[in-house]
Amino acid sequence: MTGRQDIDQIAQRLVSLVPPGLADAHKDLRANFRDILAQGMRHLELVTREEFDVQTQVLARTRARVEELEKRVAELEAGVSPSGT
Template identity: 75%
Template sequence: MEVQGIDQLAERLASLVPPGLAQAREDLRANFKDVLAQGLRRLDLVTREEFDVQSQVLARTRERLEIMEKRVASLEASDAPSGQ
């Protein structure tokens, strides 16, 4: 979750505090933000950029695998009649 998302979630949580507790609301918002950020740091997450790069690598790998599978099938088919 990006910083903006954490800020928005912390703000939403703080908005649940009754309006008469304005100072407590701001303190809670800051605390919510810190707790959310710490919790997310403990998770084994990757950035969106890293995810996108790995998705592209996987797509290229799949394409190459499909090409190789077709080549193997072709070689097996061409070898089958002479091998019998």
């Protein structure tokens, strides 16, 4: 997800496009641009890099566990002899 610093930079760029005659409004515009950009990013339902990395680790552990269990089931199935009753 775009970080707070990135949003601030984009807001500053937008403010720099405002005509110099509206210099008094720059602070308010920057805050408004920042809020609008942050709100827009939240609506995209993005995750932070940290959240993504945590879920990647969880997935890796889950895959390893599934592989272990599949191997164990295969060994157990191989050890069971079919009954011919």
